[in-house]
Amino acid sequence: MKNIVVLISGSGSNLQALIDACASSDIPDARISLVISNRKAAFGLVRAQSATPPIPTDYLALAPFLKGPEIATDDGSTRPRTRADYDLQVARMVVQHGRPDLIVLAGWMHILSPEFLDVLEGKTAVPPPIQPAPETSASTTATPARISPKIPIINLHPALPGAFDGANAIQRAYDAFQAGEINKTGIMVHYVVQEVDRGEPIVVKEIEIKKGEELKELEARIHQVEHVAIVEATKKVLEGIS
Ligand SMILES: Nc1nc2c(c(=O)[nH]1)N[C@@H](CN(C=O)c1ccc(C(=O)N[C@@H](CCC(=O)O)C(=O)O)cc1)CN2
Numbered sequence: 001m002k003n004i005v006v007l008i009s010g011s012g013s014n015l016q017a018l019i020d021a022c023a024s025s026d027i028p029d030a031r032i033s034l035v036i037s038n039r040k041a042a043f044g045l046v047r048a049q050s051a052t053p054p055i056p057t058d059y060l061a062l063a064p065f066l067k068g069p070e071i072a073t074d075d076g077s078t079r080p081r082t083r084a085d086y087d088l089q090v091a092r093m094v095v096q097h098g099r100p101d102l103i104v105l106a107g108w109m110h111i112l113s114p115e116f117l118d119v120l121e122g123k124t125a126v127p128p129p130i131q132p133a134p135e136t137s138a139s140t141t142a143t144p145a146r147i148s149p150k151i152p153i154i155n156l157h158p159a160l161p162g163a164f165d166g167a168n169a170i171q172r173a174y175d176a177f178q179a180g181e182i183n184k185t186g187i188m189v190h191y192v193v194q195e196v197d198r199g200e201p202i203v204v205k206e207i208e209i210k211k212g213e214e215l216k217e218l219e220a221r222i223h224q225v226e227h228v229a230i231v232e233a234t235k236k237v238l239e240g241i242s
C-alpha cells in the first residue's frame with residue numbers, strides 16, 4: 001500500500017478527487033496517509049477529516065510560525081525564525097507523520113525552499129522539531145535521519161508549461177485571452193523543482209477559452225479537467241515507484 005501525502009491551502013476539490021480515486025481503486029493500492037494545510041480555514045482539512053476512514057491532518061501556518069520563540073544557535077545565542085525553518089518543519093511533518101511514497105501539492109500556495117527539497121531528496125537529514133509538534137491528529141513515529149530513495153513531489157498548476165508560472169494563473173490566462181494574446185490555456189501536473197512550475201511535466205491538458213465566457217465559467221471548466229489530471233498523474237507516478 002503506497003502512502004500519499006497531500007499539501008493544500010484551500011477548498012481541496014483536487015484532494016477530494018484523490019480521496020475518491022483511492023477509495024474506488026482508480027488509484028490502486030494507495031491511501032492518503034496525511035493532509036497538511038498552511039491555512040487553518042482550508043476546507044480541504046474538513047474533507048480529509050470527513051473521509052472514510054478519516055485521514056490524519058496537520059496544520060502549520062507561516063506567519064504565526066515566524067513570530068514564534070527565537071531558535072537557539074550553536075554558540076548559545078538565539079536567532080529569529082526564517083522561512084527555511086518553516087519549510088524544514090513542514091518537511092519533518094510530511095516525513096514523520098505521513099511516511100510518504102509520493103507528495104502531491106494540490107493547491108499548496110507556498111513556494112517551497114531548497115531546504116525542503118533537500119530533505120525530500122535525501123541530501124540533508126530530517127530536522128528535529130523546533131517545539132513540541134503542533135496539535136495534530138497524525139501519529140508521530142521515528143524516521144530515518146536521511147530519506148532514501150528520494151520522495152517525488154508533484155504539483156498541479158492551472159496553466160500550460162512555461163505559460164503562466166506562479167499564482168493567479170487562471171486570471172492571467174483569461175486576461176491574456178481578452179487581450180487577444182492567446183486562444184487557449186490548460187493545466188499540468190509536473191514534478192516540483194526549485195524553479196516554480198518549471199519541473200518536468202507529467203500530464204498536460206489543453207483547454208479552449210471560449211469567446212464571451214466569464215472567468216468563473218472558465219475556472220469551472222478548468223477545475224473539472226484538473227480533477228481528472230491530478231488522479232491520472234498521481235497514478236502514473238505511483239506506477240513508477242517500486
Ligand atoms: N519550489 C517550488 N515550490 C512550489 C512549486 C514549485 O514548482 N516549486 N509549485 C507551487 C504551486 N504554485 C503554482 O503551481 C504556486 C503557489 C504559490 C505561489 C506564490 O507566489 N506563493 C506566495 C504566497 C502566496 C499566498 O500565500 O497567497 C509565496 O509562497 O510567497 C507561486 C506558485 C507550490 N510551491
Ligand SMILES: NCC(=O)N[C@@H]1O[C@H](COP(=O)([O-])[O-])[C@@H](O)[C@H]1O
Binds near residue numbers: 011
Ligand atoms: N499555482 C498553484 C495553483 O494555482 N493551484 C491551483 O489551486 C487550486 C486548488 O483548488 P482546490 O483547493 O479546490 O483543489 C487549483 O485550481 C490548482 O490548480
